[in-house]
């Protein structure tokens with residue numbers, strides 16, 4: 274039986290109704306809880322479904338601080354792996370960009386599945402209200418002082434009255450489209466390729482990530498821990514995971530990374546295989562009345578450079594602090610500047626992800642000139658400490 278039913282209520286009141294129980298919604302709910310601000314999270318899927326989604330794996334310093342502030346960092350500090358740099362290859366050439374040397378900060382390799390698990394455990398331990406399997410979510414009167422969210426669970430109508438609504442329901446959620454068409458502006462770039470990713474219980478080929486530009490297309494060697502590797506190759510948008518046997522995947526990956534790395538690559542059966550399309554997308558504004566968009570509900574980046582989850586976290590930071598300001602100081606300054614502050618950082622993450630994607634992928638219409646420019650830029654990055662510093666600054670995450 275759901276939490277709301279146990280409370281004997283099909284209608285209830287909370288301070289912040291949060292649509293979406295992914296990382297944005299859960300992190301916001303937990304941070305608000307720490308400050309004594311009440312919320313209810315509505316999630317369309319089951320908890321197991323959300324926990325089973327293999328997605329991001331590299332956390333910026335700002336996100337680490339938020340996890341600490343939310344009181345959910347213990348396992349991450351123990352089991353996460355700090356990475357002081359990354360490797361970039363083109364053909365058989367490879368060089369390293371040292372994050373710590375250039376910025377004084379590292380990033381943490383800790384899977385989104387683990388972040389979400391830690392957040393669910395914390396919300397459940399605190400008796401936080403989370404409703405799963407919700408359907409027909411509608412955000413009502415967001416442009417008034419009395420918004421409410423209506424939805425159904427197993428065909429039964431429910432309602433939550435609230436002060437604010439946080440739309441944390443990802444790219445395919447309902448929140449973004451609640452903002453009227455004549456208010457909303459959307460900016461989009463769709464890339465003409467996808468990423469085929471596999472997860473395998475094998476040791477990573479290298480202790481640090483390798484971003485590879487090759488004549489056959491992009492590849493990424495990533496990991497979750499010392500015996501769990503995540504590898505990606507650029508693929509055609511018309512491919513399906515079933516088109517790629519494990520052997521075909523490993524053979525293609527080996528052709529795209531430097532020979533000395535390919536020679537030591539340990540292969541094994543995949544335990545997950547999927548294709549993600551690549552897209553850059555931003556919607557503006559991120560606030561309409563008492564509705565605030567957070568994370569993938571408002572913006573998408575191609576995963577090159579690991580900015581998706583981290584940009585969701587920076588939105589949560591601005592919204593959480595704005596709501597705190599409202600409840601603790603009776604000030605609307607933070608929520609009034611939310612959209613502007615969040616978007617200023619979002620666009621910088623969009624730029625970095627677009628730049629890094631452009632540097633490393635093969636485009637169908639790429640000319641030999643375009644290719645030589647890519648190589649020149651890679652050689653510049655390899656040789657220039659200033660260029661490396663700019664890349665490292667973006668990779669570890671711009672300050673909030």
Ligand SMILES: Cc1cc2nc3c(=O)[nH]c(=O)nc-3n(C[C@H](O)[C@H](O)[C@H](O)COP(=O)(O)OP(=O)(O)OC[C@H]3O[C@@H](n4cnc5c(N)ncnc54)[C@H](O)[C@@H]3O)c2cc1C
Pocket residue numbers: 292293294295296297298315316317318323327328329330331385407410441442443444445446447548549567568569570576578579580581582583585
């Ligand atoms: C295949 C894939 C791979 C990725 N890899 C990386 C990566 O390597 N690095 C990186 O940084 N980022 C990556 N990302 C991006 C990253 O995972 C997202 O940026 C991150 O999940 C955003 O979190 P979110 O909570 O905003 O949205 P989501 O994780 O999408 O969560 C939204 C939640 O809302 C729920 N929901 C949707 N509609 C409704 C509704 N109507 N009512 C109630 N609930 C609803 C959904 O079920 C979901 O649980 C990847 C994304 C994808 C899709």
